[in-house]
Amino acid sequence: METLTADPVWTRAGLLLGAACTLAMFSFLWRENAVYRFFEHIFVGLGMGYTVAITWTNVLKPHWWDKRIWVGASEEVFPFWGLLGIVGLLWYFQLSKNRAWLSRIPIGILMGSGAGLIFRRIYGLFFTRDGQVTQSFLPLLVSVDPAAAVRSWNLALSVSAAGLLAFYAHLLLRRFRRGTDLPAGIEIRLAGGFLLILICSAPLIPRGLVIAWDNSLIVLTLVCVLCYFLFWQEARRNRLATGAATLGKWLLMISFGATFGSTVMARLSLLINRAQYLLEQCLHLE
Amino acid sequence: MRRWVITFFTFVSGLFYILEFVLPGQTGTGQALRAAKPHVGEAIMVIAAFAVGLGVIGVCRHHLRKVMLRQKGWPNSVALLASMFAMATFKIWEKYDPPEVAQRLHDLLFLDMYNQLTVTVFSLLAFYVASAAYRAFRVRTVEAGLMMVTAIVVMLGQIPLGDRFAALLRLPWTFTEARLWIMSVINMAGQRVILLGAYVGGLAFGIRVLLGLNKDTLLEKNP
Amino acid sequence: MRRNQPRWIYLAMGLSVTVPFLARISFQMPISKPVQRTFDQVETLARDNRQRDHKKLALLVADWEPATMAEINPQVIALLHHFMSREIPFAILGFRPTGPSLAQELAEEVARQRGEEYGKTWCNWGYKTQMDTTIQSMLSDFYTVVREDIKGTPIDRVPVMADFRGMEDVGLVAEFTGSSCLLQPWVEFVHAELRTPIVHGCTGVMESPVYPLLSSGQIQGFMGGLSGAAQYEQLVGKPGKGAEGMAAQSLAHLLVIGLILAANIKEGASFLRRRAWRP
Numbered sequence: 001m002e003t004l005t006a007d008p009v010w011t012r013a014g015l016l017l018g019a020a021c022t023l024a025m026f027s028f029l030w031r032e033n034a035v036y037r038f039f040e041h042i043f044v045g046l047g048m049g050y051t052v053a054i055t056w057t058n059v060l061k062p063h064w065w066d067k068r069i070w071v072g073a074s075e076e077v078f079p080f081w082g083l084l085g086i087v088g089l090l091w092y093f094q095l096s097k098n099r100a101w102l103s104r105i106p107i108g109i110l111m112g113s114g115a116g117l118i119f120r121r122i123y124g125l126f127f128t129r130d131g132q133v134t135q136s137f138l139p140l141l142v143s144v145d146p147a148a149a150v151r152s153w154n155l156a157l158s159v160s161a162a163g164l165l166a167f168y169a170h171l172l173l174r175r176f177r178r179g180t181d182l183p184a185g186i187e188i189r190l191a192g193g194f195l196l197i198l199i200c201s202a203p204l205i206p207r208g209l210v211i212a213w214d215n216s217l218i219v220l221t222l223v224c225v226l227c228y229f230l231f232w233q234e235a236r237r238n239r240l241a242t243g244a245a246t247l248g249k250w251l252l253m254i255s256f257g258a259t260f261g262s263t264v265m266a267r268l269s270l271l272i273n274r275a276q277y278l279l280e281q282c283l284h285l286e
Numbered sequence: 287m288r289r290w291v292i293t294f295f296t297f298v299s300g301l302f303y304i305l306e307f308v309l310p311g312q313t314g315t316g317q318a319l320r321a322a323k324p325h326v327g328e329a330i331m332v333i334a335a336f337a338v339g340l341g342v343i344g345v346c347r348h349h350l351r352k353v354m355l356r357q358k359g360w361p362n363s364v365a366l367l368a369s370m371f372a373m374a375t376f377k378i379w380e381k382y383d384p385p386e387v388a389q390r391l392h393d394l395l396f397l398d399m400y401n402q403l404t405v406t407v408f409s410l411l412a413f414y415v416a417s418a419a420y421r422a423f424r425v426r427t428v429e430a431g432l433m434m435v436t437a438i439v440v441m442l443g444q445i446p447l448g449d450r451f452a453a454l455l456r457l458p459w460t461f462t463e464a465r466l467w468i469m470s471v472i473n474m475a476g477q478r479v480i481l482l483g484a485y486v487g488g489l490a491f492g493i494r495v496l497l498g499l500n501k502d503t504l505l506e507k508n509p
Numbered sequence: 510m511r512r513n514q515p516r517w518i519y520l521a522m523g524l525s526v527t528v529p530f531l532a533r534i535s536f537q538m539p540i541s542k543p544v545q546r547t548f549d550q551v552e553t554l555a556r557d558n559r560q561r562d563h564k565k566l567a568l569l570v571a572d573w574e575p576a577t578m579a580e581i582n583p584q585v586i587a588l589l590h591h592f593m594s595r596e597i598p599f600a601i602l603g604f605r606p607t608g609p610s611l612a613q614e615l616a617e618e619v620a621r622q623r624g625e626e627y628g629k630t631w632c633n634w635g636y637k638t639q640m641d642t643t644i645q646s647m648l649s650d651f652y653t654v655v656r657e658d659i660k661g662t663p664i665d666r667v668p669v670m671a672d673f674r675g676m677e678d679v680g681l682v683a684e685f686t687g688s689s690c691l692l693q694p695w696v697e698f699v700h701a702e703l704r705t706p707i708v709h710g711c712t713g714v715m716e717s718p719v720y721p722l723l724s725s726g727q728i729q730g731f732m733g734g735l736s737g738a739a740q741y742e743q744l745v746g747k748p749g750k751g752a753e754g755m756a757a758q759s760l761a762h763l764l765v766i767g768l769i770l771a772a773n774i775k776e777g778a779s780f781l782r783r784r785a786w787r788p
Contacts, residue, residue: 014397017394025406025407029410039403040362044345045365046403049369055338056378059636063328084329084332091339101288104292105291111495112495113639113641117303122489125485125693126482218471221471222479225476250432255475259714259717261441262734263713264713265736267412267415269754270408270579271413272579272735272757274405274409276530323649326646327645328654331654335638419765420771421515424773438766441762444713446538
C-alpha cells in the first residue's frame with residue numbers, strides 16, 4: 001500500500017466531517033439530543049469495526065491462518081496449528097445455554113497464564129537490584145561537612161522547639177475554649193523532650209551526619225500508609241497504630257491531591273486539542 | 287467433571303510459566319520449556335484474539351433486532367451497523383492493495399471520523415472537571431483540606447504562570463520545585479505502597495485461580 | 510439560574526481555552542528533571558550507536574488510543590524528531606488496536622518533513638495481543654512473534670531489520686500509553702532481564718503512579734502530559750502542539766483553581782453566617 005499524496009478535495013471533506021462530528025458531540029453540553037445519539041452510534045460502530053479488522057490482519061491471519069498448515073525447517077508438515085482454532089472457537093459456547101461451561105476453558109487458559117507469570121512479575125518489579133522493595137531501604141543519616149551538619153542541627157533544634165511550643169499553645173487554647181485542664185507536669189515533659197532531642201542529636205555533629213529529610217519522609221510515608229492499609233482494625237485499639245494510620249491517611253490524601261492536579265491537566269489537554277483542531281485546521285485561524 | 291477440566295487447563299497453563307521461571311536453564315526440562323515458550327505465547331495470543339467476535343455478535347443481535355422490529359431509535363442502529371461493516375471492510379481491504387478511493391475512504395473513516403469522535407467524547411470531561419470543581423470540591427475535613435492545598439500547588443507547578451506567581455509572592459522556592467518535591471517524595475511513597483498492595487492482592491488471586499480455589503467466577507454452575 | 514449554572518461554567522471553560530489561541534500567547538517552560546533525563550537517555554543511545562558496528566534499535570511502544578492522542582501525539586512527534594535527527598533507527602509495536610496506526614501516521618508526517626523513508630529509518634511491527642506472554646515470547650525468540658510488518662512485508666526483508674537478532678538489539682524502550690499497567694511488563698520482563706533502558710510517555714492522569722519506577726531507577730525518564738510534551742519540544746528545538754497548548758492550559762488551570770477557591774469561600778461565608786444567627 002503506497003502512502004497517498006494530499007488531495008485538497010478529500011482534505012476539505014475530511015475537515016468538514018471532523019468538524020461536524022466534533023460539534024455534534026459538543027451539543028451534549030446543552031442537552032442530550034438526537035444528533036448526539038446518532039453520532040454516538042457511529043462512534044461505537046467505527047470502533048468495533050476497526051478492532052475486528054486489526055485483530056484479523058495483525059494477529060489471527062499471520063499467527064494462525066497462514067500457519068494452519070505449517071511446514072517446518074526440514075519440510076515436515078504440522079497440521080496441528082489449525083486445531084488451535086477449535087480452542088479459540090470454544091469462546092462462542094458462551095452463547096449456548098447448555099454448553100456455556102466450554103467457554104470457560106479459554107478463559108481459564110488466559111487467567112492461568114497470567115497467574116503463572118505473576119511470580120516473575122513480582123520478582124522483576126520488587127526484588128531486583130533496582131526493585132521497589134530493594135530501593136525502599138534508604139539511608140536516613142547521610143554524611144556532610146561538619147559546618148553543614150551544625151547548620152542542619154540548628155535548624156532541626158529550632159523546628160523541634162517550634163513544634164513543641166505550638167503543641168503547648170494548642171493545649172492552652174483548648175483550656176481557654178473548653179475548660180479542659182492541661183495534663184499534669186506537661187511543661188516538664190515538653191522541656192524533657194527537647195533535652196532528649198538535644199542529647200541524642202549532639203553525638204552526630206563530630207561525624208558530620210545529618211538526617212536525610214527526604215529519605216526519612218519517604219520511609220515514614222511508606223510505614224504509615226502500610227499501617228493504614230494493613231492495621232486499620234488494630235488502629236481502633238492501639239494508640240500508636242491510630243497515630244500511624246491517621247498520619248498515613250493524611251499523607252495518602254496529599255498523594256491523591258497530586259493525582260487530582262495532574263488529572264485536571266489531562267482533561268484540559270483534550271479540550272485544548274479540540275480548540276486547536278477547530279480553530280487552526282478547520283477555520284485556518286493560525 | 288466440568289470443574290476438573292477447567293481447573294486442569296488453568297493449572298497447566300500457569301504451571302508452564304512457573305516452571306519456566308524457577309527451573310534453571312541448564313537442566314533438560316528448563317531448556318525444553320524455554321524453547322517452547324515462544325510457541326506457547328503465540329498460541330495464547332491467538333486464543334485471546336478469537337474472543338473479538340463475541341462483542342460483534344452481541345452488538346449485531348441487539349441492533350439487528352431493533353432494525354427488524356422497527357423499535358425506537360432504529361435509524362441509529364442502522365448507522366452503527368453500517369459504520370461497523372464499512373470500517374472493517376476498508377481496514378481489511380487496506381492490506382490487499384486497494385484503489386485510491388478505498389484508501390481515501392478508509393482515512394476519512396479512521397482519521398476524520400473515529401479519531402475526532404473519540405477525542406471529543408473524552409474532551410467533555412474537561413467541562414465536567416470545571417463543574418465538579420465548583421459544585422463538589424468542598425473542604426469540610428482535614429483530609430479534604432490537605433488534598434485541596436496539594437492539588438492547587440501541583441496545578442500551579444505544571445503551568446508556566448505558576449513560577450511567576452511564586453516570584454510575585456516572594457516565595458523562596460518555585461511552584462515547579464514544590465510540585466516535583468511533592469510528586470517524588472510523598473506521592474512516590476504513597477503510590478509505592480498502593481503498587482505493593484495491588485501486586486500482593488494479584489498474587490493471592492493468582493494462586494487461588496491456579497489451584498481452582500476461586501469458585502465464584504470460573505467454576506460456578508451454569509445459571 | 511441554578512439549573513443553568515453549569516452552562517455558565519462550560520462557557521467560561523470554552524473561552525479560557527479558545528482566547529489564548531486567538532491572542533497567540535506563548536510561554537517558555539522550565540524543564541523538569543524527568544523530561545531532561547528522557548532527553549539525555551536518547552542522547553546516550555545516539556552516542557553509543559556511533560561507536561558500534563551495527564546500531565541498536567529504539568522501540569516505540571504505541572499503546573495509546575485516540576482518546577489520549579491529544580497529550581501523547583505531541584510527545585511522540587518531539588521524540589521522533591529527536592530519533593531522526595540523531596539517526597537512531599526505531600521500530601513501532603503496540604498492544605492497543607489503534608496504537609501502531611496512530612504511530613505510523615506520526616512517523617510518516619515527521620519523515621516527510623525530514624526526508625526519511627519507511628523501511629530505512631523505521632519499521633512497524635504492528636499490533637499484538639496478550640502483552641505478558643507476547644513480551645516473554647519476544648525475549649526467547651523474536652521472529653516467532655513478529656513475522657511481518659504492518660504492510661505485510663516479511664520482517665527480515667525490511668532493510669532496517671537486517672542486523673536485528675532479537676530483543677538484546679533494542680537499545681531503548683519508549684513506552685507511550687494513557688492506560689495503567691502497560692508500562693510494568695516492560696520493567697518486569699525486559700528491564701529486569703536485559704537491563705534495557707526504558708523511558709515513558711503518559712497522560713497527566715497516569716503521572717503519579719510512574720514516580721516509584723523513576724525513583725528506583727527502573728525507568729530512566731518520562732514525559733507527563735502536555736506539559737512534558739512542551740518541555741521536550743523545547744529541548745529538541747521543534748515547538749509544536751505542546752508549546753501551543755500551554756497558554757490555554759495556564760488560563761484553564763487558573764479558572765479551575767478560581768472555581769475551587771470561590772466555592773470554598775462561599776461555603777465558609779455561609780457557615781459563618783449560620784453560626785452568627787444561631788441563638
